[in-house]
Amino acid sequence: SHDFGKTMLVCRMQHEQPHHHTAWEWFGIGQTLALLPLSEHLSSVVLTLPPHEMQALLELPDADFERDIARRYQGRLGEMKRAGSRHTYPLIGVYAQRFVAPRFALIGDAAVGMHPVTAHGFNFGLHGVDLLSREILAAARAGADIAAPERLQRYEAAHRRATRPLYLATQAIATLYTDDRTPARLVRRLVLDASSRIGPLRLAIATALSEDGLSLRGLLPSALPGLR
Ligand SMILES: Cc1cc2nc3c(=O)[nH]c(=O)nc-3n(C[C@H](O)[C@H](O)[C@H](O)COP(=O)(O)OP(=O)(O)OC[C@H]3O[C@@H](n4cnc5c(N)ncnc54)[C@H](O)[C@@H]3O)c2cc1C
Incomplete structure (x- = not known):
């Protein structure tokens, strides 16, 4: 944490x-x-x-x-x-060391609890539900154990891959933008100036943090098409 x-x-x-x-x-x-x-x-x-x-x-x-x-x-x-x-x-930002244990899985903020600055905590929650429910449904359809360790581990690996980069980026942004010391203020001034002057940079930041960016990274659950 x-x-x-x-x-x-x-x-x-x-x-x-x-x-x-x-x-x-x-x-x-x-x-x-x-x-x-x-x-x-x-x-x-x-x-x-x-x-x-x-x-x-x-x-x-x-x-x-x-x-x-x-x-x-x-x-x-x-x-x-x-x-x-x-x-x-x-x-407090939380990134659980393990998302799964025998017959147990963490989802939502219990797995990945982010600083709200990039506004993606709820989206990550939906993503976790989507991944886990796919595993459970596939097992149920096959008449297999819905909490088999390899299924839970697949959920954990996929959810970590999807969430870790933005979790770390969010932490860096939150730290930079809440640090009132002069060097941090200079760096964020530079980032803001550059992003307002350089169109492609502004677009890249907006895409990374918007629905388009989430869809590209497979972070919007297909089980909830209304959100696309
Ligand atoms: C100011 C702010 C703005 C945000 N903006 C965005 C945004 O724009 N986009 C976005 O994607 N995300 C945003 N988030 C993050 C989002 O709100 C959370 O990621 C999301 O609510 C987490 O859902 P959750 O169900 O995992 O946990 P929670 O919403 O925290 O739900 C957990 C529930 O469990 C209950 N509970 C706790 N302990 C117990 C217990 N022992 N027994 C029974 N019940 C218990 C709690 O009362 C609570 O109702 C924001 C968060 C904040 C704080």
């Missing part, structure tokens, strides 16, 4: 201004903010802070909490009101 040493807050909030159905991720100095749009004036606020700062925020009464969050978004969403509970958890 990898402890990013930060605490993440997830809280549903209503806001005065519409979000125009745009999800944001905003790497500030000392904080990371994300906004996951729900209905027009309702979003999930995701805020990452050092644990002691998060504790202070959690202790604020509602009105102060709401003002503090609106200020962090620099007033872009107008006034904000809490519409759900303030839920926090330690930001």
Whole structure:
């Protein structure tokens, strides 16, 4: 596992201004903010802070909490009101040493629990379910043992191949984009400048992180065609 040493807050909030159905991720100095749009004036606020700062925020009464969050978004969403509970958890990435044991398999975040920055944890979960269910179905159709060790090992090997590179890349991106020291800030400035100026680089990054990239790497399950 990898402890990013930060605490993440997830809280549903209503806001005065519409979000125009745009999800944001905003790497500030000392904080990371994300906004996951729900209905027009309702979003999930995701805020990452050092644990002691998060504790202070959690202790604020509602009105102060709401003002503090609106200020962090620099007033872009107008006034904000809490519409759900303030839920926090330690930001830890997990990549299980083994995905399988006798008659046992890990799927979802229990196998690969990623930093949410590249937004693929759920997709990996679906991929694991797809791989494992194919093995189980094939065994059931053949009247064989659905938990035979070689079947579980095939699932583990295929799921590792599909998830390990993006897990490591996500960890590197998260580390770079949450490091406030000058060298890290310079490197990310360079990466952002290069990707906004060089069209093919921007396209390569977008493809790697989008549905197209996932499909190319076989990461969108064929059992769930609606997601293609
Ligand atoms: C802010 C944020 C944004 C994200 N954005 C994206 C995204 O855009 N795209 C994407 O693909 N992924 C995204 N993810 C990742 C995605 O949410 C997770 O990968 C996914 O929810 C994992 O599903 P899961 O079923 O494995 O685990 P969970 O969703 O964590 O479900 C586990 C369940 O088990 C319950 N549980 C735990 N212990 C016990 C117990 N002992 N007994 C009974 N029940 C128990 C828990 O309460 C929970 O309901 C995001 C995650 C976060 C935090």
